[in-house]
Amino acid sequence: MMLCKPAGGHMDDQVRLSLDEAWALSVAILEQHGFSSAHAAAIARSVVAAQRDECHSHGLYRLLDCVRTVRHGGVDPCAIPEVIDQASGVVRVDARGGSSLLAFETGRKHLIDKxxxxxxxxLAVNNAFHFSALWPEVESLAEQGLVALAMTPSHAYVAPAGGQSPLLGTNPIAFAWPRPEGLPFTFDFATSVVARGEVELHRRAGKRLPEGWALDGEGHPTTDPAAALAGALLPFGGHKGSALSIMIELLAGPLIGDRLGHQTRPADGSGEGAPQHGEFILAMDPHAFLGADAETHLRQAEALFEGVIAQGAxxxxxxxxxxxxRSQTEGVTIPSELYEELVHLKDSDGA
Amino acid sequence: MMLCKPAGGHMDDQVRLSLDEAWALSVAILEQHGFSSAHAAAIARSVVAAQRDECHSHGLYRLLDCVRTVRHGGVDPCAIPEVIDQASGVVRVDARGGSSLLAFETGRKHLIDKxxxxxxxxLAVNNAFHFSALWPEVESLAEQGLVALAMTPSHAYVAPAGGQSPLLGTNPIAFAWPRPEGLPFTFDFATSVVARGEVELHRRAGKRLPEGWALDGEGHPTTDPAAALAGALLPFGGHKGSALSIMIELLAGPLIGDRLGHQTRPADGSGEGAPQHGEFILAMDPHAFLGADAETHLRQAEALFEGVIAQGAxxxxxxxxxxxxRSQTEGVTIPSELYEELVHLKDSDGA
Known part of the structure; x- marks a missing residue:
């Protein structure tokens, strides 16, 4: 589901970093390229968490995107998010063209209180540059005892079921549920068959795509990652996944006063429209729903998780x-080629 | 997605009813079998709406279920729902063992106000007998200008992705979005590959299931509808659909203080547990999110719908x-065999 698996390459092509080293490298790269220390910290928290959890496509690899984006003017690296108390149940944070991550962190406390x-x-995040996994955000809310659901559109990379050309974003949805013991139950998946990052990893690795992932520029099925990147991904689960993807566009777009996927463009300067868009985060407090019975019902939920595991799923x-x-004791590994690119970025002047 | 297609059989095996006739027949059957006039009206509104929209598996056919359920003591046909003002953003309605439909109608105004x-x-509906489609409920909220999302677990009919035996309900999710002109954008689908009602229709029609829908009682793939009903359905979209299904169980179960799918049993008296469970309905008001800009952004959403249709999807x-x-002018058609069963029920004493 998440791309939490080896990114390819043998262990001897890998570089191992401690979590502290991964953090220091990330912050140094971001600050070198003009991100304020608040933005650099928010972004580093996200990419190091993803790398730690072996979600490679949202890990340190994404720092390349961040730098490319700031070079193309697709993100304001020093934007100060603005909080708007919209309604008793709604807080908006205008990211003002900055990264969604600092905007989320700025609005998080307000969301929890509400x-x-x-x-x-x-919590509605507006006008944000968005590149990150959603699970660190919903997981951080579940760690506060809340149930959380997050969605964001991305640029038009996905054809609706029955269609031929890109219209929908890959439109991820993430959910987290607090567990009495241990880490929250969390999922985060693109409503495309796969995340676009996975197609990019295939292209970088020179590998064909499985069938059923994508259409080429003429709307025909393709297994060529480059043709897929120039064409359209398919939604997961046919018409049902396509319907969910439309819902995500609507909730994280017009409902919060922000753009639909096809009204944005990638931050690399290609396509039309602004790169920024919205993010929709819903949080619910089981204690407000259930009062003193909340603990009993949260324990009931454990029966479901146990039932899944008991049948080998x-x-x-x-x-x-x-x-x-594993990463907390052993650190993380990234391909040496990526490591060299990152070290180069840390020391380059951004030209 | 919805079973909005011919239920099988030639037109000369069909009986045509006006919407008024379908309504009168439904109310008469329900009252004959002990439902209070409030419950009979709420149920008739749902099954006639489904029949009108050619969603046969949630149409008049479901009256057979309602009668069977009341005979087995699985529903209180005269229960008076109780409203609990739980929090400023949460209203609960205890259906007290009655149909979810009257409970929803009772809580609807409170949900809209909040x-x-x-x-x-x-809106959390608790302790309800649930058999109906969810789209009439979310559509009725969207007709009031709200964005709505509804979920309910059903009994354990579905294996989690990677598992072999029933644990999850078919767990439908429905969504509706208000459109400036015309009917709301609405979807409603089971998170199983198909609704269980569709498998039942195949069994009644003596047809095999397509591959990939179900497992038999040993956890092996099957195309025999009877074996599937004794085994498990599969979730749609593999691990992603399975994750969504778990989310639905959690939101419409423990979060609202109600049962998980596997803690309930069908209302026909088979299995263990009580037949009643919960329903979770979320509503959002675009005007509260956007103020005077709401109309502009709702019009923006139309570009997405137009984009879907423009590419032939x-x-x-x-x-x-x-x-x-079509139904509003021509009435509805149901198989003659079903019509005869219904007429018999209308005149029978429920024995």
């Missing part, structure tokens, strides 16, 4: 959480 | 809304 007070609340977050445990 | 006041609100609600238009 969810606790009302039972349910929404896997919980969505299991592999990621196992990777986290 | 969504308008706070921007976002949840279909909106989820299109077929259903076309059927509605």
């Amino acid at each position: 969810a606790r007070a009302n039972g349910v609340a929404v 896997r919980l969505p977050s299991q592999r990621r959480h196992a990777a986290r445990k | 969504a308008r006041a706070n921007g976002v609100a949840v 279909r909106l989820p609600s299109q077929r259903r809304h076309a059927a509605r238009k």
